[in-house]
Amino acid sequence: MNRIFASAEEALDGLLHDGMMLSVGGFGLCGIPERLIDAVLASGVTQLTCVSNNAGIDGVGLGKLLRSGQVRKMISSYVGENKEFARQYLDGSLEVEFCPQGTLAERCRAGGAGIPAFFTRTGVGTLVADGKEHREFDGDVFIMERGIRADLALIKGWKADEAGNLIFRKTARNFNQVMATAAPLCVAEVEEIVPVGTLDPDAIHLPGIYVKRLICGAPYDKKIEFRTVRTVEA
Amino acid sequence: MNRIFASAEEALDGLLHDGMMLSVGGFGLCGIPERLIDAVLASGVTQLTCVSNNAGIDGVGLGKLLRSGQVRKMISSYVGENKEFARQYLDGSLEVEFCPQGTLAERCRAGGAGIPAFFTRTGVGTLVADGKEHREFDGDVFIMERGIRADLALIKGWKADEAGNLIFRKTARNFNQVMATAAPLCVAEVEEIVPVGTLDPDAIHLPGIYVKRLICGAPYDKKIEFRTVRTVEA
Amino acid sequence: MAWTRNDIAARAARELRDGFYVNLGIGIPTLVANNIPDGMTVTLQSENGMLGIGPFPLEGEEDADLINAGKQTISELPSTVYFGSAESFAMIRGGHIDLTILGAMEVSEGGDIANWMIPGKMIKGMGGAMDLVAGVKRVIVAMDHCSKDGESKFVQSCSLPLTGKGVVDMIITDLGVFERPDHASDFRLVELAPGVTLDEIAAKTGARYAV
Amino acid sequence: MAWTRNDIAARAARELRDGFYVNLGIGIPTLVANNIPDGMTVTLQSENGMLGIGPFPLEGEEDADLINAGKQTISELPSTVYFGSAESFAMIRGGHIDLTILGAMEVSEGGDIANWMIPGKMIKGMGGAMDLVAGVKRVIVAMDHCSKDGESKFVQSCSLPLTGKGVVDMIITDLGVFERPDHASDFRLVELAPGVTLDEIAAKTGARYAV
Secondary structure, eight states, rough: OBBOOHHHHHHHHHTTOOOOOEOOOOOOBBBBOHHHHHHHHHHHHHSSEEEEEEBTTTBBBBHHHTTTTEEEEEESSSOSOOHHHHHHHHTTTEEEEEEEHHHHHHHHHHHHHHEEEEEEEEETTSGGGGGSSSEEEEEEEEEEEEEOOOSEEEEEEEEEEEEEEEEGGGGTTTHHHHHSSSSSEEEEEESEEEEEOSSSSSSSSBBBTEEEEEEOOOOOOOOBOOOOOOOOEE | OBBOOOSSHHHHHTTOOOOOOEEEETTTTTTOOHHHHHHHHHTOOOOOEEOOOOBBBBBHHEEEEEEEEOEEEEEOOOOOOOOHHHHHHHHSSSSSEEEEEEHHHHHHHHHHHTOEEEESSSTTTTTTTTTEEEETTTTTEEEEOOOOOEEEEEEOSSHHHHHHHHOOOOOOTTTTTHHSSSOEEEEEEEEEEEETSSSOOOOOOOOOEEEEEEEEESSSOOOOSBBOOOOOTO | OOOOOHHHHHHTTTTTTOOOOEOOOOSHHGGGGGGGOOOOEEEEEEETEEEOOOOOBTTOOOOOOOOOSSSSBOOOOOOOOEEOOHHHHHHHHHOOOEEEEEOOEEEETTTTTOOOOOOOOOOOOOOTTTHHHHHHHEEEEESSSTTTOOOOOESSSSOOOOOOOOOEEEOSSSSEEEESSSSTTOOOOEETTTEEEEEHHHOOOOOBBBB | OOOOHHHHHHHHTTTOOOOEEEEOOSHHHHHHHGGTTTTTEEEEETHHHHHHEOOOOTOOOOOOOBBBBTBBOOOEEEEEEEEOOOHHHHHHHHHHHOOEEEOEEEEETOEEEEOOOTSOHHHHHTTHHHHHHSSOOOOOEEOOOOOSSSOOOOEEEEOOOSSSOOOOOEOOOEEEEESSSSSSSOOOEEEOOTTTHHHHHHTTOOOOOOO
């Protein structure tokens, strides 16, 4: 079984349709599946629901799909610094479901792990709890949150072997790991595809069972949102 | 802050009390915290509830604490091949809560992750579902299971650094990872303690935040429950 | 002539597809591993935390840290991955495993399966069986058609405590194969072992099924 | 003379203990990192998936794969560990982080905190703030005592949408420190910045508190 495709377009062939839900990895611009997002842009598929912690920035990452009008709804925890997002949100053309970051991660994990709903303390007493079931366990109040299961997951890894076993690098792991599990099918782009047997079997972040299609997206010109440095003596 | 102790007895000093709940790693005899179990045995603490996938075998692992009568209740998924267990279970001196293996793992993860309860399809229509809340989500029926949070976690790792960052080896990871999180405090025994900076920060299975006390238990004479081999040509 | 245990396993192996991730139970299902067609990539999961189960180790190469869910020593493959129990069952419960092949004491015509306890006998526990039948995409039972006492194991209604309710998709016994397209449908007898007649299988089956 | 922003951070740093794992919010809380006492081991968590935040990188050593929750480039330490977002918030929600120090727009006398949205303004989202205040063992707010308009930010009841209800344990402002031993108790003024009088703080505080 060959899971390696020559391009993002080929890797997504037959998987996209209008109105679908995508779970997308990345935090800010760190670890976003940019090649796959470009291919979704090129496909012209519309009315997308995107589950992603952030929505990119103007013209970068999911910001591209916002600008092109392909996204109908975002489920996110934070969407600062994005003018196109603000415009569409304020004029009502973009629906947004804000979800606390940890609840978002847990909802996606739950969706991928066969858990349709769970209880959490996060958001109790806030707008997030409005309309949700409240319940007391051992004297504390919790709200019920639902698992999220998308139609397709798009993620960015560092290295993968030919069996799809994948590792991430530093904080670029973030939501990629959990988003990959939150759909029946995940397409991954990585910086390097290595032979089976190269990666340490004890150190795989995402087993190949989740990574059904794979592309090497190198070379990457990774963007930094806020470049902060120190002087030598600090 | 020094988290390294010279012996299992010292590492457990002040942490044990009658009637407490322990979450214990291991699967069968693979990856069990044998030094720590010996120290619990020596402490004489009684009326323990042990959350562990298995209960050891006669005179090995948790089997030692069963033989000494220190365990009041087991929460486990499978307890085959253990005569002392069978005797105490049948005469009513040992209480047993059977829990499907995946539900057990998820209950412990939930307890460690601040999730007091979740829904699962596992066990619907079986004895496991008796007395539990049933609920339909998207047309399917699920039962509610509660998170488990023990008083103290005892686990066995392969290597840890002086900051408590820990890795497991092969299938000895099993329940150790999740049991470590299912208590406010985890004591770990490992085969080797290495300097900080030695382990790959992308390949840590259990961050030091969970491993508050640590001992090197080497040398180990690991036991095999069922030795199966093949001949060269197979 | 009815199928042998290995024939049952070989028949079950015909349900494998290239790229499948599969969990095999103990007993007859374990034999399926020896019947994977050449050139087909099938990855075996062990619920104690491993994808890519290799064969039993050579004598002297046993590793206490490398066992399967039956606690037997095994070996790893170049594609092997290890993970913890919570992740393993997230994978199972979340429907990421394509197929599980399990043994059973009884299967009912409604697809209920009983394979974990016999009332009155010492209970050993259900292990991961309830999670597998509830979570895996397709559940195949591979078992003898009748018990040692000659009683049908494919029954109207299970007399033993259930492992899962309405979860079985296919039953392969020494006499033939029963299948259903979905959990709302009845089982249909789709194949007979060589020399087994419709009358013989009807006489030895307690369950209602279509032909 | 009231405390400066760095004085507030230094005061907050006095709540650190050896071996603590701490999550710092943006603004004044970030400055706490520069005030960790020598010889004390405090590990900083970044909720995007890291324990052991190092200082900003040297010019030319920035790494796009290594950022904090504010999306700023940072560096790693020898003890650094990386993990995914689900594990990061399991750690937070499960009460494994000892302390979080956050900024706020308002804190109420009941310990409610508002720091994520202003009605009528563009909503950017709550990020991980709701998870932190709900999950971390101890929640300290470090903020200016009054808004730019001179209004007290420690109020009877928050006018802004809440981030968490009844979750704050300590408030450190440029004028002093308020603390409560548990979530059922009232806040008590336990410390005044140099030169700040009880009358001044009373005049500038909307909330009820013990002295």
